[in-house]
Amino acid sequence: MAAARVSDVRWVWAFIDRPLDAFAEAARFWTRVSGTTLSPRRGGHEQFATLLPPRGDAYLKLQGVFEGGGAHLDFEVAHLAETTDRAVALGATRVLAEEGLSVLRSPAGQPFCLTDWDGQSQWPPAVTTPSGALTRVDQICLDLAPEVFDGESDFWSELTGWDAGPVGDPEFGRLRTPAHFPVRVLIQRCDDPGPACAHIDVACSDIAAVRAWHEELGARFVCEGRYWTVMRDPAGGIYCLTPRSPETGLAP
Structure with a gap:
């Protein structure tokens, strides 16, 4: 073993x-x-x-x-x-x-x-939106070209000491981040070649409600994914709203 x-x-x-x-x-x-x-x-x-x-x-x-x-x-x-x-x-x-x-x-x-390390250990609370939906900025998605996906998955796993594994979709993998950390790491296999990059994911108990609130604050809708919503913030940055629990980071 x-x-x-x-x-x-x-x-x-x-x-x-x-x-x-x-x-x-x-x-x-x-x-x-x-x-x-x-x-x-x-x-x-x-x-x-x-x-x-x-x-x-x-x-x-x-x-x-x-x-x-x-x-x-x-x-x-x-x-x-x-x-x-x-x-x-x-x-x-x-x-x-x-x-x-x-x-x-x-x-x-x-x-x-x-x-x-500066001694941090405690998650902050999730955010309650005006509609009552819960949300949390809690994940970075690494966006990788097909030819580097496997090598980068191995690199991040070896660097952190966290296992890398599938999430039920061949497009994605995940580092198995310890549960007490506030940031998850998702790894996405993009369709086309291109430089490595990353974006923020936001966990939502109700994507539609969180999207509406973000739009009131100046964000713009970009497109719908299979189970996520792509948005653009007022500074021009792309991020995604995802249907994971803001309190646990887990998918429903």
Whole structure:
């Protein structure tokens, strides 16, 4: 019997990456839909802010970028140097290193960060919308070309120590994230070749009600998927509304 893998990951952040010149619009929208307030902006271009929940530990951050957008993962780990070295040995590329932070790209080019664990452990509450529906920003979906899907699935699984497996649909896989973490990781096999990227997923107890609320806040409907709804936020970023439990992250 193979020995169980030990994960060095202690907390997971979801970064919402939006154009820097649309930072204010993104902040207004994402603080409302996540039930948070914005921390003071920081960084040389005031490009970073944390979305602060009313209780529990923060797990969402907003980053202004000069090009592109989307989302990326930040793993807080117990042993930063060792985990960074392991990521590189698995095929990641170093982008930036400074005290307490390693910025890397996966073998397919998806950015991610490793940072020192700061003791976070408690989920914030789900958000109750004006209609009474519950919602939570709780997942990053890695969007991958067919030819890199298997290799990236193996990379993220080996890096985190979490098993990767199917979700009943050949288009998707999932990292089996520990239940006490507030961010899930879905892996999507896209139809066409293209660069690796990622987007935010929002769990909804009632997709139609959450969509209506998001539209009141400035989001726009893009299209319907098989069991999800694709939206565009006021800063131009794509995200999805999904029918998972905002309280457990599990599909119905």
